Amino acid sequence: MSQTAHIPSHRKPRRSASKLALRAGVAGGVLSTIAVAGAAGPANADPVTETIEMPTLGSLDTDLASAVSASAEASQQEALDLSLQAQEKTALEKAAKDAKKAKADADRKAAAEKAEKAEKARQAERERASRTQTRTTLSSSGSSSSDGGSSYDSDTQAPTGSAAAIVAFARAQVGDAYVRGGTGPNSWDCSGLVQAAYRQAGIDLPRVSGSQSSMGTSVSLSNLQPGDILYWGSRSGSYHVAIYVGGGKYVGAQNPSTGVVERSLDWDTPSGAVRIL
Incomplete structure (x- = not known):
């Protein structure tokens, strides 16, 4: 073993090339600035003492971070x-x-x-x-009735008494509006009109069509008389009623589109009829 092996070295550690270059650049810049300032001044001028602060690496990093943040x-x-x-x-x-x-x-x-x-x-x-x-x-x-004529078909007679009152009332409502549940005086549903017409003859009928068609006695459509109640559907479960007015016609509150109308039996043939008078 060498006698100098344990003697600590007094050499200074080498500096990296990048750090040396940076220090050389900063020092060179300072010296150049001072040299230019000295050359530009008068020969007999007093020496200028000036302290130049160089930016540190820390401030450069801060400025760069601020710029990046602002850009983001x-x-x-x-x-x-x-x-x-x-x-x-x-x-x-x-x-x-x-x-x-x-x-x-x-x-x-x-x-x-x-x-x-x-x-x-x-x-x-x-x-x-x-x-x-x-x-x-x-x-x-x-x-022409004075000559023995009739305003109704040969199978019917002109209404008299209670039937005449019922028919007259029903015909007087033709043109009125149809309103579900309507009982007059200017709007009706089918059973409301029949009930009101029979009231003119002093007869009280139930309010709904099914009950009205269950009243009285059943008659055929070929043997109708003015004032008979026509019904559509079954007799005890009818869904629509009207009043036969003679001459093969009836008056009824049909629907919201037509209101109260007088129509031929052929226009909408009923299912049957009942006679109460």
């Missing part, structure tokens, strides 16, 4: 702005689409209501024309 914040804000713009655009497009659909629905509804109103007007006109024709026919038949 700017990028995040820009992304947020773009997202908001996209959301606003989507919302505007949806609102425009909804408005267009709502307008189309409103137009269709208005067109349907207009068509329904026009159809009701045409139907009302047909009803008025029918009533006018009926009145004309009755008037003509009445004028």
Whole structure:
């Protein structure tokens, strides 16, 4: 073993090349600045003593971190702005689409209501024309009754007494509205009209059609008399009733579309009839 093996070395540790270059660059910059300042001054000028503070590596790292943070914040804000713009655009497009659909629905509804109103007007006109024709026919038949004629079919007789009161009342309501549960004076349902008509003759009938058609005695449709109650469905479970007024016709509160009408038996043939008078 060498005698110097345990003697500690007095050599200074080597510095890395990058650190030496950095120190050399900083020192060279300081010396260059001082040299330029000395050369530019007058020959007899007093020596200038100036302390130049150089940025430290710590401050450079802080500035770099601040710049990176600011850039990240700017990028995040820009992304947020773009997202908001996209959301606003989507919302505007949806609102425009909804408005267009709502307008189309409103137009269709208005067109349907207009068509329904026009159809009701045409139907009302047909009803008025029918009533006018009926009145004309009755008037003509009445004028010939003095010659022994009749305003009714050969199988019926002109109503008299209670039947006449019932028929007259029923015909007076033709043109009134149909309202479910209606009992007058200007709107009726089928059984409400029959009940009110029979009340003119001093006869109290049940309120509903099934009970009304169960009253009295059953008669065939070929042997009807004015004032008979016509029914649709079974006798004890009828769903509609009307009053036979003679001449092969009846008066009844049909439905909300037609209201109270006078129609031929052939228009809607009833299931049967009962006689109470």
